[in-house]
Amino acid sequence: MPPSSVTSEFSVERQWRSDRRSPGRWVFSHLWRYKVYILGILIGALGNAGGAAVMPLLVGQAFNAVVAQPPDTAALGLVVVLIVLSQIVRAVLQLGRNFSSEIIGQRIERDARDELYTSLIGKSMSFHDRQSIGDIMARATNDVREVNLLMNPGVNLVVGSAAFLLFPLVIGPRIHPQLVAVPLFYVAAYAVAVAYYLRKLAPATERVRRAFGQMNATLAESIEGIETVKGAAQENREIARFRGVVDAWRAAAVGQGDVESLYLPSLIFGMTMALGLLHSLLLYHAGAISVGDVVAYNGVLMFLQFPTFATQFAYPQVSSGLASARRILELMNAETSLDENKGGYAGAMRGDVTFDRVTFRYGEDERPALQDVTISVKAGQTVAIVGQTGAGKSTLTKMINRIYDVDAGCVCVDGVDVRDWDLDALRRQISTIEQDVFLFSRTIAENIKFGCPDATQAEIEQAAKAAQAHEFILSFKDGYNTIVGERGVTLSGGQRQRIAIARAFLADPRILILDDSTSAIDSATEDLIQRAMFRVAQGRTTFLITHRLSQIRWADLIVVLKQGRVVACGSHEELMRTSKDYRAIFAGDDERPKKSASLSPLSPPDWPREARRMPEVERGE
Amino acid sequence: MFMGLAAEKYDRQYSDRQLLRRMAAYFAPYRGRLIRLACIILSITAIGLVSPLLIARGIDLVGAQPHVGAIVALCAGLLALSVINWVCNLARRRMTVRLIADVIGQMRNDAFRATIHHDMAFFDEFQSGKVIARITNDTQELSQVTVLISDLISQFTILIVLVGVLLTISWPLTLALLAMAPVVVFFGWAFRRVARMVTRSGFRAIAEVNSAIQEAVAGIRVAKTFRQEQAIYDRFKQINRRSYEVNLRRGFVLSNVFPTLNAMAGLGTAVMTYVGGLAAIGGTVSVGAWYLFIISLEQFWFPMTNIASFWSQIQGGLSACERIFALIDAESSVTQIQADASDHVPNARSSAPHSRLKGEIEFKGVHFRYNEQQQVLRDFSLRIAPGESVALVGHTGAGKSSIIKLITRFYEFQGGQILIDGRDIRTFDLTEYRRQLGLVSQSPFLFNDTVMNNIRYARPDLSDDMVEAVARRIGDGEWVAALPNGLWTQVGERGQHLSMGQRQLVALARVLAQRPAIFILDEATASVDPFTEKQIQAALNLILADSTSILIAHRLSTVKSVDRIIVLDRGRIIEEGDHATLMLRGGHYATLYDTYFRHQSADFNAGMYQKLKA
Incomplete structure (x- = not known):
């Protein structure tokens, strides 16, 4: 029977093979x-x-x-x-x-x-x-x-x-x-x-x-x-x-x-x-x-x-x-574009990442999600990627561990094109913390050691401590053996996130991608999360997709994306001087036109005049 | 598999008589069709009876050395009967399917209409999935059972008449035939019990496999980035093997049915052959009658085994019926009263507000609780001036969302008064009143349609150009440009093609297009990117200027932009004023700010970063 023609990222040895032609x-x-x-x-x-x-x-x-x-x-x-x-x-x-x-x-x-x-x-x-x-x-x-x-x-x-x-x-x-x-x-x-x-x-x-x-x-x-x-x-x-x-x-x-x-x-x-x-x-x-x-x-x-x-x-x-x-x-x-590339480059990773005129689109007819993106990141740097939803922030990070392959240009890690890396070696040394942290319906300990099944309890706890998760884990009756998900306890976004950070500590990757848009509901939790994120970023190249203004401010490099293009790139101080888009976020916070308390609620400020024109629009005049 | 079968609080017991009467009401409009259907079923019964008699007569003819003409006539009669029988069955089938489709369709429409008019308390309490299952699956089950019952009825009519005819031919043989009935019914019943047990464990095993697959697919990204594909595969393989074993056992048990039934039928035939043969030798019955008894066995077995195995299905149909009626009958707690009549007339059509409301809201000594244990508001009073914007802040359970639920009239309150423009909220026509409310909930719901149509959901009369004008007013329409197809972008199921921030923008644009007198916002807790946040704020500012606004605030910029902040604690107002004043006072609000809002400013943790970086 003919072998299946579809490439795959995973395969098992079997004695039988089915005929998939019809x-x-x-x-x-x-x-x-x-x-x-x-x-x-x-x-x-x-x-x-x-x-x-x-x-x-x-x-x-x-x-x-x-x-x-x-x-x-x-x-x-x-x-x-x-x-x-x-x-x-x-x-x-x-x-x-x-x-x-x-x-x-x-x-x-x-x-x-x-x-x-x-x-x-x-x-x-x-x-x-x-x-x-x-x-x-x-x-x-x-x-x-x-x-x-x-x-x-x-x-x-x-x-x-x-x-x-x-x-x-x-x-x-x-x-x-x-x-x-x-x-x-x-x-x-x-x-x-x-x-x-x-x-x-x-x-x-x-x-x-x-x-x-x-x-x-x-x-x-x-x-x-x-x-x-x-x-x-x-x-x-x-x-x-x-x-x-x-x-x-x-x-x-x-x-x-x-x-x-x-x-x-x-x-x-x-x-x-x-x-x-x-x-x-x-x-x-x-x-x-x-x-x-x-x-x-x-x-x-x-x-x-x-x-x-x-x-x-x-x-x-x-x-x-x-x-x-x-x-x-x-x-x-269904066709799948990637393969395991066994036998590709598999060296120890340092963490230099360069994007060279990268263009990528999700579908043939769609407009490019990334267009002509060029960035250079040195090992150990923290990069904040900012931009509106749909600007291509997540897409950009997905090029690094080959969740997707570029359509044009190239992404290099340590000077080697990611497509020439052994997929296993590449992904093993890159960790991602997703926007919606996914936890399996197993114990917390098993979730933390997901990437390193051989980790000891001591190592797990150490990772959890570094991720500021140890205390809330112990607050559960079963501690590290607490089962999460449908059949167990439900964790808040902030807690899930810290478990994912603990996971990353254990995996100890050279490159870390943090796609973070959950915000803590209160300042105390926020403080814990920020500390955990800061610590985990130390000593690795970190790509940070974040909404947290304070983190953006302190990144080594800030990349501002707009509809798939890099519109500005530099440190906070540089961008405040050079980028109008960037300034709009940080300047506004203190300069927002506030309604004066003395102003009667019935006499709106300037801009609603436009609003008063609305009824005419509605009547179609 | 068993989803939607668990009882809900609104479920009630109906007596079989009540159920039947209500079902009968659904069939009543089709009385003519039912009579015609009954006639057809009776003809089928008659034919089902005459055919074996004819064949038996044919066998008797054999002994009498007949004319060829008699044989031909007999067979022609049989042929004609089979054609008529087929045509009758065709007519029966066509009529049944129409009748049932009409009744079930009507029932679905009724169930949906009743459901959509239930108050929000109902939807908060009961999972939408289960409600949906009642409207679609339970009605479907009912329709299958109706077909089943009508089949059973016609089979039994044949059976009863057949037994009557057989009795007139030979009562001892008929008694021998009837003696087998209890055996068959008992077998069917006993088998049903065993089958149910193995089937349950089979379903459970399948459910486990499905959740393993679901988890793998949902968590595929994690598995890939950590290269743990082999591990999750091994886990799956084990569960899959267990499911195989359990379901094979179930299959083996179920496989026994027909062989056993056939063996029993064989024994029955053997008995009938012997007893009937002896009777024929003895001359008590003719050879043809004996043959008639043997072929009647077939028609006798079939409905008997059916009734045994369909019994639980019929029971299932009745409880499905009960669940549908319970859904229709669930009582609404929100009732409107006549504006000028002093006596309470529940569900009466109340008068509409004559023109656009000014938007003045007043709570006067309002008492409100969700249930007996949970008193949320006690003697609560609050006045909001027309055009004013108010932010409600406080810990979870302080009563913020309760206030909103009362203004939207989603819930009934138990004491006091709520006045809108000085008029009792209970006297408004709800539809007209809600037309003047703009509501954006924590996770805004979008319909699977274009952004354009979502914006004009509350105002279907707006033209494309008008909607576009509305959208452009928010941050110069930059957010529309960011959508792949602009206003014609399909948002997907529940808006999943859009980001949370974009969904909020669409929901706000919807309110902006609606131009409500009163705007109510339960702000999302999830953060959005700083650019989108800017645009949300711009949209919000436009709406705040135009409507009386009540906001449950979670964002720093929102609390800063309202006229008045109201701090709630356990259903009481403990502090009010604007942001600056309250911060200066250093009271409850200042504490809340420290807990919930401080970290949203750009300078949060600046010290930590500086220290750790150094």
Whole structure:
């Protein structure tokens, strides 16, 4: 099987490899690993259908015994015993079929999830930024489950019911050669009808699914924004909007119902039964077959009922399973631009960083997030990056540890282009403290030593102390063994941040990226955080994205970004002299025009004159 | 899987009779359709009955050496019946799906309308996810159960009539058939219990796997920067394997159903063959009747096993129904009264304010509590002049947000009076009143639409040009230029494509476009970048100049810019005045400043940095 062409930042050694060229091949390549169980399904399915088919034959024998002159009571008893035995054997075989298919289904689910998971953690950050977590979750949970259901009951029923189609075709002609005609008619008509039905059903189901999703989304928005809705007195508009999506759902649901109601195989089945009775009675009339044969034949035809109705359920299951497989594959086959670059430069890092005319854009058609950025930072310096949201501050730092790769220009660490570094060596020596610090639902200690799993308790505590986190950690009942997150305590932004700083202390990187926009709610906490940040920055090259005015003031170098370009660069004093944008922040704080206390609230200062013009604007004059 | 199934405080018990009566009310408008549907179901029943009789007759014909013409006529009849049967089923299906879609759609609309009119206390108390689940999933479940019930009813009609017919043919054989019923029902019931147990543990294991994936995806950046991919993979693998084992066990248990049922049906056939065969030999029944009993077994088993396995689903449908009605019936505590009538008429349509309000607000001895234990305001009085701007400061729980919730009339107060322009707040038409309120909450909510449409949310009548004019007034529109598509930028779900600062700007622009008489702001605690902060302040200044403003202040620049600061403590005013005066006084405000605002100034910790740097 061909190796997957997608590059990855992470891979595991496996004995198996799936074929990702198409959903069908992918499912099949997973199935093929469990050949033995497929055999089990086939044997079980044939055995089950055979066991079922024996029954009418036996009942037919019973009829012959009863109508015989004189009636043969012993033969009747024998037939009954045979019925019981055959049905027990049948149940056992059916159980074997079900077990086999269950094993395959569960294993496919397990393997597919494993494969998807591995692929997900191997994807680059640019991929993860693009994909919403909700979407990934939907595919990793529901779609993977659907692949299981595709196997069981889907394929299991398809194979099982196919066996039932087979037996009337085989048994009919054994009773009398002509009796192949009606089953043959059924099978042919059935195949055409099912194909037609499925072709109609797929788009109808999809429409219902989409309409239901739309309804849910609209509803969620109105309820989650209820305060805004009520505050703006727009309830009636929301009600009308919701009615619109409910109507759309109704139309879709009715459409699907109409397709389902036109299920031709059940009509074909009814006709088959009538034709079968006619044929067998005519043959009996001509003296070609016995009463028992008539009973047996009509009994065998009854078994077509199973495929008739099972299909209504089994084929849509298979096709929705394949659609899910397609969605999973889409995710796994998505291109990711980075690779591990094993064997690249892997020296000890000093921490010099230079940006040389770096340009980067997130998407082909988007405007550049960074444009022609040139900066030079010496090892050990603290760089404050300031600018409006969307100016490219975070993007700039993400170029350093290759969360993204530049489109033009280059980023060098210690004079080596980051793309020539071994990815592992590069990232190991760079730490990032994110805006929203993410903590795993594990103990605090485990979270702190996340980057260095071998750290001792003493080392962990030392890091926590340096990060000003030790005291609040001890304030919890379980101290360092306190579990955080959903199943444990909830930490405040400031506390999470200090845990992340402790994490960075332990990892002891040469370059530290601090993307910090949480602000402490009170001055005491703020003081602790600032101390922790200052300490962790010592002796490393630090990139600081901060809103804290006092930190900006004291950085060695301040880079002011505006729409992806460096508009000013220098120390605080230099920038106060040279940059209007920069001065606007620091000058304003004391020079803001204050409303004088003596001013009557009803006589606004100068600028609202513009406001008084507003009513005219609104009237559109 | 079990989300939304937990009981909420507003849940109540309805008797089955109440539930049925209310459901009946939803079906009542479609009486004509129901009658037609019933007719169709009866015809299907009749056909379901006649077909096996015809076949049995055919078998009897065999013994009587019939004419070819009789055989052909019999089969033609059977053929015609199967076609009619199919057409009837088609009609039934089409009618059912329309009827149910109409009823469920109506129920969803009712539930939504009722929900959106509940007061804010309701939404504060109950998770939106669970409320949403009631409106969509519970109604969906109800619709499935309705289909199920209608199927069961038609199956049972067939069954009962069939048993009646069989009784007239041979009562001993019929009794033999009926004797099997309890066995099947018991099996179905017992199996259900076991299945439920294994299914639960299966779901739990799946939930664990899902949360492992969720955590990995959410924390992927951390895992990558620390190169811990292998570690989280190993962890996942273990959980995934456990889930496999548990779910395989569940699958094995569930796999037993059909084999067991088939084996039991086989035994049933064996019994019927033997007993019926002996009866046929003895001459008590004809051979055709005997055959009729054997093929009737099939029709007998099917509904029996169904009722056993559908029982819990029907129960589930009834409780879904109960949850929906409870949501619709949840009582609102906020009620408006007639302006001139002295007697309280709840929910009466109150008079609208005649023109734009001046914006004078007065609390007169107001008592307010969220619940019995938690008295927030006691005999609280405060007057805010038209056009005045007031900042509320104080520790958590001081009563700041309660004051706001009362002015917006999101909550009901228990005593005293709140006057707006001298008029009792309870006498306003709420919609008209709220049109004159501009509200920006701590995390401003944006609709998944363009920035443009979000700004004019409260004023859908504004043209594009007018909205643009409003946006430009804030800091020369520089913030709009920073948006990727300007005013046409899609903000994404809940505004997630925009930064917190940008969301606040949009929310403020929304208020600016609305030009409310009263402006209420619960300021965000998260800090924004200094540039955006500048623009937020500019927007704020524009609004403060135009409206009476009540702000819960978290930013230093906000407290500095208002006319009056009100310091609250446990629901009382303990200090008021402007920033400079209160700082000079060195009282409560000065302490609060030291705790909450000092660090926001540029010179905070200047000493520390200087010392540590040296």
